[in-house]
Amino acid sequence: MLHIEPAFLQYPDWKGHSVLQEEVAKFLSDYCRSPKPLKPENVVVMNGCGAVFSALAATLCDSEDAILIPSPFYGVITEDVGLYSTVKLHHVPLYSQVRSDVRPFQLTVEKLENSLKEAKKEGLNIKALILLNPHNPLGDVYSSEELISFLQFAKMHKLHVIVDEIYMLSVFNETDTFCSVLSLDGLPDPQRTHVMWGVSKEFAMAGIRLGMVYSENGDLVQALDQLGYFHGVPGPTQYQMVQLLRDRDWLNSEFLPENRHRLREAHSFMIEELKKLDIPFLHRSAGFFIWADLSKYLKEKTFAEELSLWRCFLKHKVLLSCGQAFSCVSPGWFRIIFTDRLHKLCSLSGFPLSSVLPQNKTNEKLSK
Structure with a gap:
């Protein structure tokens, strides 16, 4: 090399x-x-x-x-x-x-x-x-x-x-x-x-x-x-x-299989966490991200409120990408990157999302 x-x-x-x-x-x-x-x-x-x-x-x-x-x-x-x-x-x-x-x-x-x-x-x-x-x-x-x-x-x-x-x-x-x-x-x-x-x-x-x-x-x-x-x-x-x-031998026998295994493992963990929180998402099996619908946590269905929610996450050092950055026509969709080692994702599983999301009636279930 x-x-x-x-x-x-x-x-x-x-x-x-x-x-x-x-x-x-x-x-x-x-x-x-x-x-x-x-x-x-x-x-x-x-x-x-x-x-x-x-x-x-x-x-x-x-x-x-x-x-x-x-x-x-x-x-x-x-x-x-x-x-x-x-x-x-x-x-x-x-x-x-x-x-x-x-x-x-x-x-x-x-x-x-x-x-x-x-x-x-x-x-x-x-x-x-x-x-x-x-x-x-x-x-x-x-x-x-x-x-x-x-x-x-x-x-x-x-x-x-x-x-x-x-x-x-x-x-x-x-x-x-x-x-x-x-x-x-x-x-x-x-x-x-x-x-x-x-x-x-x-x-x-x-x-x-x-x-x-x-x-x-x-x-x-x-x-x-x-x-x-x-x-x-x-x-x-x-x-x-x-x-x-x-180096096809290494790519085919080691790198690509291990990479896909890690992607599959991290994706499975993340979607299970989203299911626990009753957050809708697109169940797909490609790429590094999950497209999730957090619109129920918006006070109003506007992109201004979407940006406010994004800032709440950012304030707590959780970086998501809001839908308007992707020219999505519906407020409330976010891209969640899940590609990290599983032990790091697991360390976030106890993260108090209720402290991040704005408190209103729609997220009472999440607060619990």
Whole structure:
């Protein structure tokens, strides 16, 4: 890991050193279950997925264009896409209400169509769609049928699709299967389909700053190469990532199984605690978080009250993420990060939540 090849001390190809492109292509081919080997020349490596989002928005859109994104969503994406231009996000609102044919916060083609029509009425030129799979903060994992329907919608309207799969190795329930866009045999519109992944989450290496995008669109790859000058990854870091991605024996026999075991264990503990407190939540098995409904502890169903509740937790050194940070349309939803060692989570099990939450009639049960 610490050996440095002389070539890695020189200016690189701004898309990434060829040896890293090759290793990423092999890695994604295997773990995304691609029906045929992915091509190294279609890989672009940058200093983090935030940089990838910024570069994609700048290259796919003109300055006043907009991008569809289902909400709630990871809020930092808003800042990323606007870094180089005035590209805006147009939200596709997902609701918590349950219908017989729709689960809470479920994305459908109908919702995409309705939001696209609204955007056109507002005079917006929609150029792309962003999909998070697995989803942050919902934890949803799209089925192959759902993915194909979303991609067909995009093809019909000539939209690029940016699919962020950064949590693809963090599906921890053995009965659930992650379906990557790259696993689909015959994409509806391969020239407009672009897949992102990075090492910050699943390898716990946020400081390494390494994100990547795979695209069969040669013009896009060339355009990203121009921006790569500002987003290059240091050669020694690229070398280390090559060594890590190559070590399949360790990844498959030790790291990934143990990581999923710890995720599953911590998730099980946290949901049992939420059940004891009668707090509704989305029961999902991907990612590092649980999307929970604390709205019954709001004095009023407003985002101002949601922020007040968030401050109560923060005052007691408990950090949650409130729903408005993810552009959730319903006040009271919070993202709870559960990924810590079990003994640390257990130490919080006796935490007096009644001292955190504002005292009113709705939380008398919790106080007890």
